[in-house]
Amino acid sequence: MLFAIASRLYLLAKTSQAGWCGVVDVELVCGAILAIVERSFRSLRAVLESGKWDAPRGLLHALCLGVLRNYKLLVRALRRCGFRGQVRGGRREGWVPIVAAYEAMFRREAVPRERLEKFLPRNVVECLLRLEPRDVVLGVSDPLERLSLLYSIPRWVVERLSRLLPRDRLESVLRAFQEPPPTYIRFNRLVFNDVEAVVEDLKSRGVYAKPDPVLDDVVVVEYMEPGAVGRLPGNLYYIQDRSAALIAHVLGQVEGVVLDSFSAPGGKAGHVAWRNPRVSIVAVDLSRRRLRDEARLLARQGVDRRVVLVEGDARRPPVRRVDAAIVDPDCSSIGRLGHSPETRLFLEQAGPRIIERLSRLQYEGLKAAALTVKKGGVIVYSTCTLTLEENEGVVKRLLDEGLVELVEAAPWVGERSPVLPETQRVYPDVARCGGGYTAKLVRV
Structure with a gap:
């Protein structure tokens, strides 16, 4: 249904030719793409790859990424400049003004004014062309709300990070989310x-x-x-992002059977197999579609014969005794706000209550994996998020039950957790990669 709507929107987008990039009006196409992302909870990359767009995919990707990294700021800028039309709301018509505002504020040297006036009133365009990002948040007295608007990150996320970081470091991390990490x-x-x-x-x-x-x-x-x-x-x-590649290194050299909980899309399983020629891996994931993707990836990497894929709930592993385990469960993905800025939309819609649900899933998955590991075996727990509840809170709960002990999560890409110093937090401003958390435990 969504893609049928998208096709109709896309046909509308094709009505205007020969814009500043020499193709269709990319603002209309980008608006249609962002509407799909907002309504479907699919990633920007997945939407781009599943549609046929006349505009160059690289151009669309760069433009839509820029808008997603600044959408809250742009909406406020539009209102400040007197725009009274629709914004957002899951429809292309609500995203196109935001796309044009992005071009006016962040691409003003590259996009002709007359082009912007196709999508916004002249007085609004003139106002946007004069605005700088920090001008937009003048008069916002709440410091966390100001940061939320300036860096277009849900306020509740900024508030959670403020519990962990002093003000200057908090803004350093938020600023890092505005740039894609290196490849x-x-x-x-x-x-x-x-x-x-x-x-x-x-x-x-x-x-x-x-x-x-x-x-x-x-x-x-x-x-x-x-x-x-x-x-x-x-x-x-x-x-593979540096923070994700860290997991197999923290696991270290192992032999025997490794359980990979929440395995898809398979990057961790493939990495462990490339580093440990004498292991076999049981990879568990609930999604059949994602497991098919994992099967293709492992076949390309030449390790598929050493990995058994199991469709199932990682909280109930299909094995009784393994030599080691990796638990990289679903999380709020706050560490991926730079790499995948559409996560901001999802977190905004989900709200802070999602943390309680996710932390319960994470704890159950970690405990289940720990119960399958032999005494003396290693369990690596890792997320791509930064909340205390999903990281140290989950690990500490299992430690309190006496099932496991902590050991140093080396090598160190991130920095020591102030709560559990043997574990590491990875922040994008220093580590130059996606954010996350890694802990290494031993079954006792």
């Missing part, structure tokens, strides 16, 4: 032993990278030729 590529250690050989091989393929200073099978991309990353062999390379 990281991990390589197959079963094939490459020398990172310099990896750097040279990538260079020959049009990807210029340097070794990560901490993770010995990860490189950070400095420059890539157009389309180069998409041509990398799947059995040698995999694009």
